[in-house]
Amino acid sequence: MTVTEYGKQLFVTETSIPGLVVFDLPVHGDARGWFKENWQREKMTALGLADFGPVQNNISFNDAVGTTRGIHAEPWDKWVSVATGRIFGAWVDLREGPSFGAVFTTELDPSRAIFVPRGVGNSYQTLEPDTAYTYLVNDHWSPDAAYSFLNLADETAAIDWPIPLSDVEISPKDLAHPRLAEVIPIPPKKILVLGANGQLGRALRAEYGDAPHVEYTDRTELDITAPGLADARRWRDYGTIINAAAYTKVDAAETPEGRREAWAGNVAGVAALARVATANGITLVHVSSDYVFDGTLGRPYREDDPVAPLGVYGQTKAAADAAVATVPRHYIVRTSWVIGEGNNFARTMASLAERGINPKVVDDQTGRLTFTDDIARGIRHLLETGAPCGTYNLTGTGDPQTWADIARQVFELTGHDPARITGVTTDEYFATATTPIAPRPRNSVLDLSKIEGTGWQSAASAEKLVTYGGRVTS
Known part of the structure; x- marks a missing residue:
């Protein structure tokens, strides 16, 4: 992360997907390193974020540039950020309704985070080595929960991955996910x-x-x-x-x-x-x-x-x-x-x-x-x-x-x-x-x-x- 990214104001940007919101985070740094408030309930709810009640914090560490994961839509909300490194993120709305199939992409580094509402598919590709991708969720994993998935290469979503999918590391499970026409939309709560x-x-x-x-x-x-x-x-x-x-x-x-x-x-x-x-x-x-x-x-x-x-x-x-x-x-x-x-x-x-x-x-x-x-x-x-x-x-x-x-x-x-x-x-x-x-x-x-x-x-x-x-x- 470069010095020019230090000192930003907390700022919210709406996206093309309803409820998917990007936050610019203030990061304070010097020669020793940096500090940020990754999640601050009072400030963020004051800016309109749902008080979504996180109960679990997860971290995915990725060794190599180009590691690609997704597209997974879970029946809970997520607060996604990067602890170190940088990612290209792609989100696809897999909820029932008029925005089904809508796509949003952006890059995240430690100075940016995103709130991902329940049912919006989440995926990312690492752009730097040793990237730590973190997310707060407001439910515990359950085998009985209803999930939905979309293939990373879906032609309808047409995500413009910075590194071609043929050149990156993807799990066999993610490669086998269905195309959008075969996706079972996540119903409302x-x-x-x-x-x-x-x-x-x-x-x-x-x-x-x-x-x-x-x-x-x-x-x-x-x-x-x-x-x-x-x-x-x-x-x-x-x-x-x-x-x-x-x-x-x-x-x-x-x-x-x-x-x-x-x-x-x-x-x-x-x-x-x-x-x-x-x-x-x-x-x-x-x-x-x-x-x-x-x-x-x-x-x-x-x-x-x-x-x-x-x-x-x-x-x-x-x-x-x-x-x-x-x-x-x-x-x-x-x-x-x-x-x-x-x-x-x-x-x-x-x-x-x-x-x-x-x-x-x-x-x-x-x-x-x-x-x-x-x-x-x-x-x-x-x-x-x-x-x-x-x-x-x-x-x-x-x-x-x-x-x-x-x-x-x-x-x-x-x-x-x-x-x-x-x-x-x-x-x-x-x-x-x-x-x-x-x-x-x-x-x-x-x-x-x-x-x-x-x-x-x-x-x-x-x-x-x-x-x-x-x-x-x-």
Whole structure:
């Protein structure tokens, strides 16, 4: 390395392959030698590099000029640099998608490094003797991992090797790799949907469909409260876990048995998920509730308002939020008054109307309906737009309503007289209850400014109920 390469500023250069980024590194040297910060998490993530969590450091020492290795695409990210010597590097995108087959080449010496995202094929040719090629990776080698390979001489990639491949040392394995037309692309990391048979789970199924990288499971297949969760999957193959499962029996949670079940499913299980996500660099999406608030605030609740749950269910959801917030990459999606396929408030009101029953409905709780298909679309929006991690309120929009307002709207939509609804207070409604009743927040209106700032727009609750009206009796 020449003296003129000393003293460069830390600098980032994007490449023609998405996510493949070259870094110029400051190297400090004198007559004794040189020093550099080969990997500095705080500085490099500040420049936009993913906090990829390396777990292993490897070094490949190459004796002779012209040693050529690759093209290997592994299911993990790499931080590649040169400790001594110089290489010509070639990278080929072997991931599923529009950039499949894209090629980037450059030289690396101790003053340059490159971040190689999962699924991008990596190869190099040494240009100086005694070259030490180093790389940090964020997973341990596994025989069960999915790899992909490309022949160094592939005509489509058409890499212009400085030294002809006929004149260099290549392993028999590398010589036998397939051409691009025969390469099996590396799929994206998996998305695991928990609670896939519940109301939100079914909406997520409809949203993601049969995409091969999306896996759906329920408690019979994966119980997050059971021992052994950490070894239940090869978790490094997963990029996202969407937790659509929860204990939601608000009143039953006030009983001794229900309290135990609520804390097991909503807290202990979620805490175990959080540990798995943290250990494996997974994005954890968790669905929370307006019940984490006491409902006494005179305005819509923001994401940063202090939680103050009134009952056991709300306490477990608040505790789960705290556990999920420890995961480096997380989304807590806080919602309220959920309506989805299956039993729900709208269908109950439609059934009462059809049977000639004139119900008493609570009119001192205020909020907005949220439809499960909107929650599913909102979750996908946060993930695919790369919105900053954190907590987001996600409900329907429009003027807040009471439960009695919504009941009257359902009666009207189904051709019945809305005047048949009698509004009562929460205390009046539950006055004759013989089993424990959970306290309800009176104000469940959530401020949507934060998620709307990401470009998301929910449907208006009242208008969505109109389009949903044809299904409330089905």
